[in-house]
Each structure stands twice: as C-alpha cells, then as structure tokens.
Amino acid sequence: MRRCQIVAWGAPLEMREYPTPRPQGTEVLLRVTAAGVCHSDLHIHRGHFDLGGGRRLRFEERGIRLPFTMGHEVAGEVVELGPEAPRDRVVPGREYVVHPWIGCGRCRTCAQGVEHHCPQPRFIGTVVDGGYGDFLIVPHPRYLVPFDGLPRELACTFACSGVTAWNALRKVRDLDRPLLLLGVGGVGGAALAMSRLLVEVPVAVADVAADKRARALEAGAVAAFDPADPGAARAVREWSEGGVGAVIDFVGRPETVAFALDCLVPKGGTVVVVGLHGDRLELPVPFLPLRALTLRGSYVGGLDDLRAVIDHARAGRIPPIPVTPRPLEEANAALADLAAGRVAGRQVLIP
Numbered sequence: 001m002r003r004c005q006i007v008a009w010g011a012p013l014e015m016r017e018y019p020t021p022r023p024q025g026t027e028v029l030l031r032v033t034a035a036g037v038c039h040s041d042l043h044i045h046r047g048h049f050d051l052g053g054g055r056r057l058r059f060e061e062r063g064i065r066l067p068f069t070m071g072h073e074v075a076g077e078v079v080e081l082g083p084e085a086p087r088d089r090v091v092p093g094r095e096y097v098v099h100p101w102i103g104c105g106r107c108r109t110c111a112q113g114v115e116h117h118c119p120q121p122r123f124i125g126t127v128v129d130g131g132y133g134d135f136l137i138v139p140h141p142r143y144l145v146p147f148d149g150l151p152r153e154l155a156c157t158f159a160c161s162g163v164t165a166w167n168a169l170r171k172v173r174d175l176d177r178p179l180l181l182l183g184v185g186g187v188g189g190a191a192l193a194m195s196r197l198l199v200e201v202p203v204a205v206a207d208v209a210a211d212k213r214a215r216a217l218e219a220g221a222v223a224a225f226d227p228a229d230p231g232a233a234r235a236v237r238e239w240s241e242g243g244v245g246a247v248i249d250f251v252g253r254p255e256t257v258a259f260a261l262d263c264l265v266p267k268g269g270t271v272v273v274v275g276l277h278g279d280r281l282e283l284p285v286p287f288l289p290l291r292a293l294t295l296r297g298s299y300v301g302g303l304d305d306l307r308a309v310i311d312h313a314r315a316g317r318i319p320p321i322p323v324t325p326r327p328l329e330e331a332n333a334a335l336a337d338l339a340a341g342r343v344a345g346r347q348v349l350i351p
C-alpha cells in the first residue's frame with residue numbers, strides 16, 4: 001500500500017510503499033476512499049504550534065515520530081475485521097466515516113465518553129498514522145459511522161470540520177443574545193451551516209475576506225462584518241443592541257480574541273476559541289471578574305457529535321459545504337493551496 005508521509009517536518013510529503021497491514025484483535029482494516037485536508041494538517045506538517053514569544057509546541061515532544069501519515073477526516077470501505085472485532089457493527093464492503101478522536105480507552109475521561117479529551121490519545125492522523133494512504137487501521141468497529149446517501153467527499157469532512165463546529169456550537173446553545181462566528185472558512189462555514197439546529201438567536205459572521213462574507217450572507221448569516229475595519233466591533237455592538245452574547249473564534253490569534261472581547265455584551269459574555277493559528281494572548285486579568293467573562297476553548301468533538309452531524313446531514317438539515325476532490329498524489333499541492341488561502345470549503349484527497 002502507499003502512504004503519503006511527512007518524512008521531515010515542513011518538507012514535501014513523500015509517497016512510500018508499505019505492506020498492507022492485517023487487522024489484529026478488535027481492529028478493522030479500511031480501504032480509504034476519501035481523506036479531507038484540514039487546516040490543522042498545515043500545523044502538523046510544519047511540526048509545531050506557535051505559542052508566541054518564540055516558543056513552540058512541538059509534535060515531536062508529544063511523541064509523534066517520522067515518517068508520519070496525516071489524514072484525520074477519513075471515509076473508507078471495510079475490507080477485513082480482526083479476529084476479536086464484533087461482527088454485528090459493520091459490514092465488509094460498506095463505507096463508513098472514521099471517528100478519529102480515539103482515546104486510550106482505559107482512563108476516567110474515556111470512561112465518561114469524552115475520548116477526545118483523553119490525556120493519552122490515539123488520534124488517527126494526528127497521533128497515529130491517518131488516511132493519506134490506500135488503507136487505514138481503526139482500533140474498533142465502534143469508531144465507524146455509516147453515511148449512506150451522502151457523498152463520501154462531504155461525509156469525511158464531518159469527522160473534524162463537522163464535529164468541531166458542532167461541539168463548539170453546543171457550548172453556546174443556551175444563548176439569549178446574538179452569536180458571532182469569527183472566521184467563516186472551513187470550520188466556521190460548517191458552523192454557520194449547522195447553527196440553526198442548535199441556537200435560536202440571530203447569527204452574524206466576521207471575516208476579513210469579502211468573498212467569505214458574501215457566501216456567509218447567502219448561507220443565512222443575518223449580518224457580516226470585516227474585522228479589519230476599525231469600526232467593526234462598534235458596528236457589531238450596535239447591530240446586536242449592546243453586544244453579542246458569545247463569539248466563536250475559528251481563527252485563534254491574539255487580534256481575533258481581542259476583537260471578540262470588543263464585540264461582547266459588557267458582562268456575562270463568552271468567547272469560545274477553536275482556531276489554532278497561534279501566538280499569545282494579552283488580557284487584563286481584572287476583565288475576567290469585572291466583565292464576568294467566560295473564555296474557553298473547544299477541541300474537536302466526540303463520537304456522539306459525529307453521529308448527530310451525520311444524522312442531520314442525511315436528513316438534509318445541513319447544507320453541504322463545497323468540496324474539491326483531488327488525487328492523493330496532489331497532497332503537497334493541496335497543502336500549498338490551503339496555506340495560500342486559495343481553497344473554498346474543503347479539499348479531499350482520493351487515493
């Protein structure tokens with residue numbers, strides 16, 4: 001089988017040949033049919049997150065060894081089940097989306113059903129080898145979700161983009177004031193598409209890109225703002241009659257969090273940071289108590305989130321995001337196009 005791999009941090013991916021693995025224990029072997037290219041793949045490829053002040057969070061220090069195969073938004077056809085895999089959950093020959101946010105399966109966090117918060121994760125495509133290849137091993141059939149009726153190129157994107165958007169929206173579902181989505185590219189755009197299923201308040205967007213603002217308005221955003229405009233935060237406060245109740249920041253930079261804080265209601269507002277662009281935040285500490293602020297993060301989502309998103313999509317309740325299929329051989333070009341901001345929606349690699 002082929003794997004398109006990181007062989008040196010930041011260097012072009014290389015296609016390498018490996019023996020096709022046989023599933024052991026409860027494992028399942030899938031033939032990959034689609035693998036989405038996520039923005040976080042750019043960080044993984046580079047080998048670190050930028051922590052600001054010259055500091056970096058290196059994947060190598062978290063135990064990720066090269067060569068490494070990215071790809072955490074994977075759809076695939078079941079080829080073979082390991083000898084101990086339950087036979088009643090999946091059918092060989094049928095296609096499934098892989099839930100990649102898999103924990104150790106032994107800790108208290110995993111037992112509580114929040115495997116995506118497990119301190120010893122086995123995340124597919126970010127910790128263990130992922131879907132930029134012909135085949136993929138998944139530890140157990142329970143991580144496979146059927147998506148009959150949906151295009152595989154769209155269905156695979158629900159594994160990260162979809163669950164990340166869904167889980168972040170769940171954190172603000174009790175809002176009684178408007179919501180602002182900051183950054184409406186892949187994940188932010190998915191959140192906008194799903195927002196009506198989880199929040200009842202008006203939803204506005206902010207993005208520096210005029211084409212993304214225009215698309216968001218077509219997709220149902222009530223208002224769209226350009227954060228590069230110096231009057232934008234005031235305009236958001238006026239539009240929302242005193243400030244939005246929450247902002248979900250899909251960019252995750254100091255200036256976007258600062259903008260989010262400026263857009264919020266004076267007291268009791270929430271900022272949820274999802275984006276991983278990096279650098280460090282300077283925040284006057286008294287703002288936390290004086291403004292009764294909630295500043296929280298949200299990272300991917302759980303198996304229940306993936307099932308919910310796929311159910312809603314199959315029922316036609318989530319408008320599809322644009323997807324661009326490309327052959328696996330074009331993985332390097334796909335990463336370059338994503339880094340250069342030339343991608344609308346999601347690129348999906350087809351082995």
Ligand SMILES: [Zn+2]
Binds near residue numbers: 038040072161
């Ligand atoms: Zn992702």
Ligand SMILES: [Zn+2]
Binds near residue numbers: 105110115120
């Ligand atoms: Zn665990």
